[in-house]
Amino acid sequence: MMNRLSFFLILMVAALGFAARISPESTTLSKPLALTGEKLIVFTQEQDQHFRSSCLPRLQEWTKMEGIELIERSAAEGVPTEITATPAIVFQNDRGRAIYASRYAELGTIKNFVRTNRLRPQANQTFCTDQVLQLKNGRASLNAPVKLTALTGELPESWSEAAFRQAALDNIAQGMNEYEAQDEACLARTDRAFYCDFHPYRSEDGMLYLSLELYSMFNCIRPVFTTGETALSGSFEDYATVFQAAGSLLQEMITRQVQQSEIGDAWSPLTDDITVVDWEGFGLALPENVATATPSRTDYTVAQQWSGTVPVVPGVPALFFRFMEPLDRYAGEVPDFNGQLSLDSEGRIRSGEFSAELKSLTMGMAELDDKVKKKYIYTRRFPEASFSFDLSEDQAVLLQAGQLNRVPVEGTFTFMKQEKQMKVQAELTPELLESGKQQMMVHVQFDLNVTDDYGIAGPDGPDPARKTMIFDLNFIMSPQ
Numbered sequence: 129m130m131n132r133l134s135f136f137l138i139l140m141v142a143a144l145g146f147a148a149r150i151s152p153e154s155t156t157l158s159k160p161l162a163l164t165g166e167k168l169i170v171f172t173q174e175q176d177q178h179f180r181s182s183c184l185p186r187l188q189e190w191t192k193m194e195g196i197e198l199i200e201r202s203a204a205e206g207v208p209t210e211i212t213a214t215p216a217i218v219f220q221n222d223r224g225r226a227i228y229a230s231r232y233a234e235l236g237t238i239k240n241f242v243r244t245n246r247l248r249p250q251a252n253q254t255f256c257t258d259q260v261l262q263l264k265n266g267r268a269s270l271n272a273p274v275k276l277t278a279l280t281g282e283l284p285e286s287w288s289e290a291a292f293r294q295a296a297l298d299n300i301a302q303g304m305n306e307y308e309a310q311d312e313a314c315l316a317r318t319d320r321a322f323y324c325d326f327h328p329y330r331s332e333d334g335m336l337y338l339s340l341e342l343y344s345m346f347n348c349i350r351p352v353f354t355t356g357e358t359a360l361s362g363s364f365e366d367y368a369t370v371f372q373a374a375g376s377l378l379q380e381m382i383t384r385q386v387q388q389s390e391i392g393d394a395w396s397p398l399t400d401d402i403t404v405v406d407w408e409g410f411g412l413a414l415p416e417n418v419a420t421a422t423p424s425r426t427d428y429t430v431a432q433q434w435s436g437t438v439p440v441v442p443g444v445p446a447l448f449f450r451f452m453e454p455l456d457r458y459a460g461e462v463p464d465f466n467g468q469l470s471l472d473s474e475g476r477i478r479s480g481e482f483s484a485e486l487k488s489l490t491m492g493m494a495e496l497d498d499k500v501k502k503k504y505i506y507t508r509r510f511p512e513a514s515f516s517f518d519l520s521e522d523q524a525v526l527l528q529a530g531q532l533n534r535v536p537v538e539g540t541f542t543f544m545k546q547e548k549q550m551k552v553q554a555e556l557t558p559e560l561l562e563s564g565k566q567q568m569m570v571h572v573q574f575d576l577n578v579t580d581d582y583g584i585a586g587p588d589g590p591d592p593a594r595k596t597m598i599f600d601l602n603f604i605m606s607p608q
Contacts, residue, residue: 129162132453133568134243142180142365148231148299150418155405160502161245162250165220165221165222166194166195166196166197166220166221166246167196167197167198167199167219167220167221167412168187168191168196168197168198168199168218168219168220169199169201169217169218169219169220169410169412169552169603170184170198170199170200170201170215170216170217170218171202171203171205171207171211171214171215171218172184172200172201172202172203172214172215172216173202173214173398173535175282175396176214176215176394176396178233178390178394178456179215179232179233179394180215181234181352181471182390183215183235183392184200185234185538185587186235186424186453187217187235187238187371188325189344190235190239194242194429195561196242199410199412200538201410203398203403205403205405206226206402206404206405206409207398207402207403207404207405208361208404208406208407209403209404209406210316210317210318210400211229211318211448212266212267212268212316212319212397212398213226213267213268213318213319213395213396213397213410214322214395214396214398215232215320215396216228216318217232217238217241219241219242219245219405220412220414221246221322222414222415222509223246223287224245224414225318225407226241226415228241228243228317229318230315230346230392231344231346231390231392231393231582232314232392232394233345233390234392234393234577235453235600236450236453236573236600237573239369240571240573240600240602243440243441243444243602244440244571244602246441250281251502254316255314256312256313256314257271257273257312257313257314257315257321257526258311258312259309259310260272260273260274260299260309260310260313260525261273261274261307261308261309261310261313262302262310262313263306263307263308264308264399265397266397266398266399266402266547267397267398267399267400267402268318268319268320268323268397268398269313269314269315269316269318269320269393270319270320270322270382270386270397271315271319271320271321271322271345272304272321272322272323272324272378272379272382273321273322273323274297274300274322274324274326275325275326276293276296276297276300276326276328277325277326277327277328278293278329279292279328279329279330279332280328280329280445281329281332282330282331282332283330284330284359286475291369292470294557295367295368295371296326296328296367296371297369297380298370299369299371299372299375300324300326300371300374300456301375301376302372302375302377303371303372303373303374303375303376303377303378303379304324304375304378304379305376305379307379309510312567314591320345320386320395321345322342322343322344322345322352322378322382322385322395323341323342323343323344323348323374324341324347324378325340325341325342325351326338326339326340326371326374326477326480327339327340327341327494328367329469330364334363334364334365335361335362335363335364336361336362336363336364336367336575337359337360337361337499338355338359338360338361338370338371338374339354339355339359339360340353340354340355340359340360340374340377340378341353341354341355342378342381342382342385344393344433345534346392346393347553348534348535348536348553349442349536349551349553350364352381352385352391352393353378353381353385354418357476359402360373360374360377366442375424379502383573384452395397402491403510406603407506407528409460417476424529424530424531424557424560425529425560426529426530426531427529428529428530428560428566430471430475430527430529430558430566431471431558431608432470432471432473432475433469433470433607433608434467434468434469434470434471434568434605434606434607434608435466435467435468435469435606435608436467436593436603436604436605436606437467437482437570437603437604437605438464438603438604438605438606439602439603440569440571440603440604444465444602445461445462445465446463446465446485446601446603447461447462447463447465447599447600447601447603448460448461448462448597448599448600449461449462449597449599449600450597450598450600451474451587451589451593451594451596451597451598452575452592452593452597452598453593454589454590455587455589455593455594456595459530461484462484462488463480464484464487464488465483465490465601465603466482466483467480467481467482467483467486467603467605468481468482469481469568469605471527472524473528474526475526475527476524476525476526476527476557477519477524477525477527477535477537478518478524479516479517479518479519480514480517480539481514481515481517481539482514482515482601483512483514484512484513484514485511485512486510486511486512486513487511489593498556504573505587510543510544510545513541513542513543513544514539514541514542515539515540515541515542515550516539516542516551517537517538517539517540518539519537519538524539527556527558528562529557529558529559529560530557530558531557532555532556532557533555533556533557533558534553534554534555535553535554535555535556536551536552536553536554537551537553538550538551541550541576542571542598543582544582546582548581550574552572552573552576553573553576554571555570555571555572556568557569557570564604565606566606566607568604568606569604570601570602570603570605571601571602571603572599572601573594573598573599573600573601574598574599575597575599576597576599577592577594578594578595578596578597579594579595580595
């Protein structure tokens with residue numbers, strides 16, 4: 129099996145010229161309509177050194193290949209009101225304007241952002257959260273939502289979970305003394321949030337152990353910081369001190385991320401004295417006939433049963449795959465892809481099943497596709513790959529109507545009869561159309577270590593890129 133699959137990857141390399149032709153990053157598929165006036169505007173400050181040295185050159189190369197005009201602006205020259213921090217990336221064409229809101233170091237995500245915003249303007253909406261800690265820094269805001277799980281282990285006598293929880297939250301807030309508690313805290317697209325998880329445990333000898341995890345708002349699967357096996361500890365009687373120390377530590381870790389992150393979470397708030405310059409002042413006014421996108425409605429009940437996988441952008445497949453940058457030129461697509469999604473009566477996501485017909489896999493050359501499917505992945509014996517999940521009551525997540533919901537989903541990925549437990553992050557946006565019909569916008573991206581997990585030798589290149597295949601799914605579901 130190892131030799132067969134290794135040869136499969138060699139064939140992929142041989143088909144590079146053809147794969148690039150059908151790759152989602154190529155001009156042919158990503159511009160199915162005659163769209164004009166495409167621009168990517170980038171605002172930076174002097175402190176955005178990692179972005180400027182490591183990420184901007186790749187953007188320059190990609191926009192040149194795509195025929196997109198790249199406009200670089202220093203924030204010191206002024207910025208529009210919507211921009212609160214840098215680096216800020218804005219896509220604009222003759223249909224509208226959209227502000228990027230994800231990790232700046234993920235070029236594949238930036239490409240997806242451009243693809244999905246080519247056909248319609250982005251509504252100017254803020255993201256608001258109730259009862260949250262927030263840091264105001266100049267024009268920018270940073271939210272720190274706190275998740276405190278119930279105390280486990282040996283519970284004390286006369287135990288009150290409610291009293292313990294309130295005291296713990298109060299002491300966490302004291303430790304995060306740069307943040308203020310807000311009844312409602314709203315974020316612009318260039319603002320940030322880091323999610324703070326606290327997991328307390330009490331041992332038989334009366335000690336409190338407190339495990340911590342910190343998550344970027346852009347990935348609820350992999351923490352950017354965790355205490356791991358070195359939990360904070362102290363006498364349970366003095367738990368207030370432990371929670372204050374924990375809050376202080378996570379505050380420090382958030383600061384470290386926004387100042388030093390090299391995975392795309394670094395963030396430079398704009399000071400209040402930065403001049404406000406509107407888009408017209410930069411010569412970037414939209415055409416007069418462009419319809420202004422209105423905020424999505426939220427006053428409706430999300431349907432319970434969903435099916436179908438219609439591509440978000442006509443001509444761009446709902447499911448495509450590629451190796452990690454800088455090897456993302458090795459790419460292909462699986463056009464025949466379908467799925468089912470179920471919510472409970474309260475609107476919480478509970479189960480789903482998505483399958484790809486491997487016979488439809490293509491890398492752009494019929495002869496190569498036929499050989500791969502008959503001799504290397506045996507599509508007659510293993511006709512599909514699938515991902516399915518069934519969430520418990522505790523795991524179910526409530527979907528907010530008219531909003532982007534980032535949902536962690538743990539399920540089973542099946543390929544060539546091999547099952548692998550996998551946790552992915554899905555972005556689900558239920559929308560109510562003007563016609564009164566609903567639709568669900570779905571974006572999922574996950575990666576597989578195809579070398580270590582499946583014995584597939586990847587193309588020549590650096591680790592981990594040569595081992596890592598990224599799957600990108602963008603589609604629309606409809607109520608059944």
